[in-house]
Amino acid sequence: MVEESDLRIVLEQMEQRLGQRIDGVDKRLDGIDKRLDGMDKRLDGVDKRLDGMDKRLYAVDKRLDGIEKRIDGVEASVESFRSEVIGHLDAIYARFDRLETEYHMIVAGLKRLEEAMALAHEERVRLAADVALLRSRVAELDARLRELEAKMTGS
Numbered sequence: 001m002v003e004e005s006d007l008r009i010v011l012e013q014m015e016q017r018l019g020q021r022i023d024g025v026d027k028r029l030d031g032i033d034k035r036l037d038g039m040d041k042r043l044d045g046v047d048k049r050l051d052g053m054d055k056r057l058y059a060v061d062k063r064l065d066g067i068e069k070r071i072d073g074v075e076a077s078v079e080s081f082r083s084e085v086i087g088h089l090d091a092i093y094a095r096f097d098r099l100e101t102e103y104h105m106i107v108a109g110l111k112r113l114e115e116a117m118a119l120a121h122e123e124r125v126r127l128a129a130d131v132a133l134l135r136s137r138v139a140e141l142d143a144r145l146r147e148l149e150a151k152m153t154g155s
Helices: 004-154
Strands: none
Touching: none
């Protein structure tokens, strides 16, 4: 059988190996702890940066709210202006309609005037011919009258 001293030696060896293994695990755990500490520090830095970003985003959000209110005001002004312009355009179109009607009336009146002027021109030409004819007759009558006067005074 195995003696007690042999068992003790075996147990001591096992205890020594177990101790070495535990020391190895402790060293690895220490390494893991150091890495986790480094990660904690980095995460703290990330948290700080996120806090800063959160503050900046809050400021941006406030600015965007102000801009949104200004845009709403501009939209209302543009809509009011649009309505006003449409009203003015309606008035302008109504004036254009009146002007177009007047234009057609003026064109018709000018056409009548041109026709009347053409008739008047024809009449003037005819009258000028008549006047020329009358002048020649008056000249003939005047010549005959002189002849008759000359005969009467000479006879």
